[in-house]
Amino acid sequence: MSASFSLALQAAKEAAGQQQYPASTLYTVATPIGNLADITLRALHVLEMADAVACEDTRHTHSMLRAYGIGKSGAQLIAVHQHNEAEAAEQVIARLQQGQRIAYVSDAGTPGVSDPGARLAAAVARAGLRVSPLPGASSVTALVSAAGAVAADHASSGFAFIGFLPTKAQERQQAVAKLAEDARTLIVLEAPHRIADLAKALAVLGDRPVTLGRELTKQFEEIATLPAAGLSDWLAQDANRSKGEFAVLLHPQTVAQDGGDALRVLALLLAELPTKTAVKLAADITGAPRNSLYDAALQMKRNAHSGSDEEDSED
Known part of the structure; x- marks a missing residue:
């Protein structure tokens, strides 16, 4: 001692x-x-x-x-x-x-x-x-205190602890799609052997800021904030960055308009444009999460085709 x-x-x-x-x-x-x-x-x-x-x-x-x-x-x-x-x-x-x-x-x-x-x-x-x-x-509160995750509006204030995401690829993608729809600060934990998979899955969140805390409180502690789309590249720059235990914080996002406005804009764009283009423009215009808009677009197309099970050709 x-x-x-x-x-x-x-x-x-x-x-x-x-x-x-x-x-x-x-x-x-x-x-x-x-x-x-x-x-x-x-x-x-x-x-x-x-x-x-x-x-x-x-x-x-x-x-x-x-x-x-x-x-x-x-x-x-x-x-x-x-x-x-x-x-x-x-x-x-x-x-x-x-x-x-x-x-x-x-x-x-x-x-x-x-x-x-x-x-x-x-x-x-x-x-x-x-x-x-x-x-x-607690790694959760430790990362929250250092990340500087400030919400721009009351609706997205506070934070939610998600824990570990599913390990299977499809289930993980579905979980990330739900995260994309949540404007609050979100905390995810991950083990070193799965951090690369998590980074790839979070890339669909695009420019949403993410703070990654590695080996918190230990000698080789590292805390970095970068866009979700850049996580994989950041990890690849140094092999040591994939070592240790991870806490990952998704910063809050502000939705510019309510969901009804976003869906109306999406419906108008879908009438004239391919699905992915319509979704991208609707997300840019309204600030609504792109993943949720894409799901909504697929549902609109299914409804338009009277219940056809055929998926959009651009999927």
């Missing part, structure tokens, strides 16, 4: 030790997403005092606790991950009913956001027991 964490443990005891920590409570504890120093004093205190620590990976958590100078035996670590979350919750609840205090940590960040923990918290609450959160590190 480094001297700095020894001092941190002492500071945690002094700062948080006099607070109330009810028994029979599950404490969901946020842990660092890369930089060990991003632990809170209250988290250190609860991890040290807990009767047991439920965790996503017992080996990873044992290593983290040891780095902080917190000793827990194997019997004090309970594996609770996405494959056994429901069953392991019963063991946690049994311990809580005995009056124990149990901390739950995922491998990194805030439990229940994208990592396991939500089912455990729900099961504990259904059992009539208390769940107490200890907030802290």
Whole structure:
């Protein structure tokens, strides 16, 4: 243990030790997403005092606790991950009913956001027991705070956490089409072996600004903002850019006119122009998302052909 964490443990005891920590409570504890120093004093205190620590990976958590100078035996670590979350919750609840205090940590960040923990918290609450959160590190809020994603209108303010997109190409394309229709700030997570596929899928968003956060809080942290269409080229410029864990933020977009105006403009253009040209001009004129306009154009053509299943020749 480094001297700095020894001092941190002492500071945690002094700062948080006099607070109330009810028994029979599950404490969901946020842990660092890369930089060990991003632990809170209250988290250190609860991890040290807990009767047991439920965790996503017992080996990873044992290593983290040891780095902080917190000793827990194997019997004090309970594996609770996405494959056994429901069953392991019963063991946690049994311990809580005995009056124990149990901390739950995922491998990194805030439990229940994208990592396991939500089912455990729900099961504990259904059992009539208390769940107490200890907030802290999160790749989602970390990227939001650095991206400077400012909405131009109230309708597109706030942000939505999407998480991981589907891995199958067609399902991923459908998911991206839905993102294109959402004007808010959107947060997506991705693993290194799929970041290139995500970049290709997001290219249809064109000039919509995207902020990519790689290895947040770690030594080789990199944050870059560029048009969605340029993500693939940016990744290809340096092999290291495809390494590490990623959080990706889609900046808010302003829709200049409402959907009714966009559809009326599209219908007029379709009467005179090929589909792709009509969609491009309608998007430029109205500010409506091109993907949603293209879907609408195909539906208009199907309706015009009295239910024909023939797809547009330019598709």
